[in-house]
Amino acid sequence: MKTGAKTGATGAVGAGPDAGERPEAHARTGVRDRVTEALRAALIIGRIQPGRPMTLRGLADELGTSPMPVREAIRGLAAERALDISDNGRIQVPRMTEQRFAEILKARALLEPAAAMLALPNLDRKDAPRRLRALDDQVDASLRDGNVEAYMRHNHAFHFALYEASRSDVFLPLIESVWLRFGPFMRIVYGRVGTAGLVDHHKAAVAAVAAGDAEALGEAIRLDIAEGMALIREALVAGAADFAGPR
Amino acid sequence: MKTGAKTGATGAVGAGPDAGERPEAHARTGVRDRVTEALRAALIIGRIQPGRPMTLRGLADELGTSPMPVREAIRGLAAERALDISDNGRIQVPRMTEQRFAEILKARALLEPAAAMLALPNLDRKDAPRRLRALDDQVDASLRDGNVEAYMRHNHAFHFALYEASRSDVFLPLIESVWLRFGPFMRIVYGRVGTAGLVDHHKAAVAAVAAGDAEALGEAIRLDIAEGMALIREALVAGAADFAGPR
DNA sequence: CCGTCTTAGTTGTGATCACATTGCAGTCAC
DNA sequence: GTGACTGCAATGTGATCACAACTAAGACGG
DSSP states (O other): OOTTOTTTOOSOSSOOTTSOOOTTTTTTSOHHHHHHHHHHHHHHHTOSOTTOEEOHHHHHHHHTSOHHHHHHHHHHHHHTTSSEEOTTOOEEOOOOOHHHHHHHHHHHHHHHHHHHHHHGGGSOTTHHHHHHHHHHHHHHHHHHHTOHHHHHHHHHHHHHHHHHTTOOTTHHHHHHHHHHHHHHHHHHHHHHHOSTTOOOOHHHHHHHHHHTOHHHHHHHHHHHHHHHHHHHHHHHHTTSOOTTOOO | OOTTOTTTOOSOSSOOTTSOOOTTTTTTSOHHHHHHHHHHHHHHHTOSOTTOEEOHHHHHHHHTSOHHHHHHHHHHHHHTTSSEEOTTOOEEOOOOOHHHHHHHHHHHHHHHHHHHHHHGGGSOTTHHHHHHHHHHHHHHHHHHHTOHHHHHHHHHHHHHHHHHTTOOTTHHHHHHHHHHHHHHHHHHHHHHHOSTTOOOOHHHHHHHHHHTOHHHHHHHHHHHHHHHHHHHHHHHHTTSOOTTOOO
C-alpha cells in the first residue's frame, strides 16, 4: 500500500476494513460516481476528521485516478455542504459549531419523522419489521462491541432503510445532506464519550411499523433524534468534547 | 449576439432583461461561481423550462467560457437535484411529477416556518418590517403588472430576506435547494394560469415580525405555502397545466 | 536566538485534447 | 410512403497542461 504520498492523502477514504469489496459489483459506474460514493461513505461513517484538509491530487492518488473526477465529486459534495471550500479554494470537512449542530438536529427532527411517516404506506407490515429488526440487531451488536464505526454504519442503514421506503426524491436528498454533515462530528463525539450510554428508539419505531401507526412512528424517530441530542449535551457539559474537533 | 450555435444553447441563462449588469461588481469571483449564479438565478426565476436539454458546450459558449467551469457548476447543481443528469449523462431541468410536487410543498411547509421563526430574534422590530414591506410592495406591483418573472424574483427576495436573517447555514441551503427545484415548474404554472388569482400572506408575516410573534410568523409562512399549493390544485383540475411541462 | 525575506513546492483553476457512446439525419431497399 | 440501416456530428468523461495564488520551509541579517 503506497499511500505514502505526503500530499494531502487522508488514508481514510479507501474501502474500509470490512467494507466487503465487490470489484465487479457495479463496474459500469463511472469513476466520478465511485469517488463520490467513497467520499460519502467516509463522511457518513465519520472516517474523515472535521478540519482535516484534503487535496484533489491527494485524493486522486489515493483512489487511483486523475484529479478530474475528484474535482467534480468534491464540487457535488460541497454543494450539499458536506465539504467546505474556503475562499482560497482549500477543501476540508466542515468544522461543527454549536449553532450549526443545534440546527442540524432541528432539521432532522422536522424532516425524518415526516419521511418515515411517508414511508409507512409502502412498508409491508410483516416483511418490513423483520428486515428492520435484523438491521437493528446489528446496531445493538455494534454497541455491545463498542465499535463506533460499525455502529454509525448500521445506524445509518437502519434509518435509511426506513426513509428509502418513502421513495421520496425530495426528502431523501435533504436528509442525506444533513447526515453527511453531522457524520464526521458525531464520530468524534462517540469516539470520546463512547457508545455505552447510547439509547435508541429503534424498537419503538419497528413496533410502530408493525402496527401501521404513523403517529407512533414519527414520535419514535423524533425521540431517537432527541436522544442523540441529549447525549451530546451531556458530553459537552462533561467537557469531553468540543465542537471544533481536533486541531 | 451570436448565440446561433445550435448546440444546446438555451438562451435563457444569460443576464436577464432587467438584471442590472454590473460587470465590475464582483470581478474577484471565479468563473465557476459566476456560472453557478447564472444558472441558479435562471432556475429560481423559472427562466429555464423543465425537460429542456442543456449541454456543457452550449452553456459554455453562451457564458463565454470553456466547458470546464460549467461542468463543475452543473455537478454542483445536480447534487442539489436542481438539475437532472440521466444515465447517459445528458443534462436537463428535472420534470415535475405530482408526487414530487406534493413532497416539495410538504418540505417547504416544514422547513420555512422553522427558518422564519429562527430568524425572528435577529430581526429589528422597526427596521425589518420596513424592508420587508418594501419588498412585498414590489411583489404586489409585479402581480398588478402580470409580470410573472418579476413576481417570482421578488417573491423569492421577500422570502429569503426573512430566511437569511436566520443566519442558518443549515436551513438556508436546504430551503434554497427546494426553491431551485420548484422554480421552473411554478413558472410554467403561473405562465398558464396567470398571477391574477394569487394571494399571499406576506402582510400577515410582516405584521408578525413587527409584533415579534414567532407563532404567528410561522403560521403566516405556512399559509403562504399552502396557498401556492391550492393554486396549483386549482390549475390542475382546470386542466390548464400538467406536471410534465411542455414537450 | 529571533525576525524577515526569499524561494521552491503545492494547490485549485481553467483550457484543451482524445475518446467512447449516443442520438440523429440522410439514404436506400422494399 | 415506410421501414431499417449507416454514417456523422455532438455529447459527457477523463487525462493532461499551463498558470497564478498561496504555503511553508530555508537563508540571511540583525
